[in-house]
Amino acid sequence: xxxRIVMTPASRRALEAAGRLFYERGIHAVGVDLIAAEAGVTKxxxxxRFGSKEQIVVEYLADRDERWRVFLAGHLDxxxxxxxxxxxxxxxxxxxxxxxxxxxxxxxxxxxxISDSSxxxxxxxIGQKKWMLALFADLVRDIAPHPEQLAQTLMLxxxxxxxxxxxxxxxxxxxxxxxxxxxxxxAS
Numbered sequence: 001x002x003x004r005i006v007m008t009p010a011s012r013r014a015l016e017a018a019g020r021l022f023y024e025r026g027i028h029a030v031g032v033d034l035i036a037a038e039a040g041v042t043k044x045x046x047x048x049r050f051g052s053k054e055q056i057v058v059e060y061l062a063d064r065d066e067r068w069r070v071f072l073a074g075h076l077d078x079x080x081x082x083x084x085x086x087x088x089x090x091x092x093x094x095x096x097x098x099x100x101x102x103x104x105x106x107x108x109x110x111x112x113x114i115s116d117s118s119x120x121x122x123x124x125x126i127g128q129k130k131w132m133l134a135l136f137a138d139l140v141r142d143i144a145p146h147p148e149q150l151a152q153t154l155m156l157x158x159x160x161x162x163x164x165x166x167x168x169x170x171x172x173x174x175x176x177x178x179x180x181x182x183x184x185x186x187a188s
Contacts, residue, residue: 002123003055004062011049014039019060023106027057027113054120057110061124064106069131071096083185086139086154090178093158097165097174104166108159132158144188157181 005011017038021030032053036043050056075092079085103109107125114121136158137151144150161177164170 005050005059008049010041010045014041014046015059015063018056022060023103027110057121058124061110061121065124065128068096082143086185087178087182090174090181094174105162108163150188153184154181
């Protein structure tokens with residue numbers, strides 16, 4: 001069970017500052033002193049509201065995941081045709097990345113720093129990726145003879161595109177992944 005806190009205006013400001021700093025600089029590189037200063041709150045307020053830096057990380061990743069799911073749902077709800085719904089995931093990812101993720105996937109980035117399964121944020125990171133795989137499986141269930149295999153392939157395309165996007169490996173990797181997904185879907 002993932003413990004969450006009730007947000008106050010001060011804790012919301014702190015979470016927004018922490019989220020920005022964690023994403024830009026890395027979780028381990030950002031201390032609570034910097035978060036407090038950026039949020040305009042005291043260090044004591046941070047510890048009163050969150051209890052620990054680990055809990056701030058939990059809230060940051062959970063908040064980011066919740067916002068992503070709402071954003072993605074808006075894209076999925078706008079499309080009814082099954083293959084188009086799969087492609088809508090890539091379209092949503094491309095739009096989200098342009099606005100929120102120029103340094104790559106926050107979950108992948110966090111996992112690079114938090115691979116210890118006992119860290120309270122670890123279940124959020126792994127859970128988000130398992131949720132994405134389950135989403136792809138659900139989306140292709142009725143359009144592919146081997147939906148699990150196709151879902152895994154789509155997940156690999158999606159995650160690879162996120163990493164390539166964050167590394168700025170080549171131009172528009174999410175579009176390239178979407179094009180490959182479209183080819184796979186046409187063949188299924």
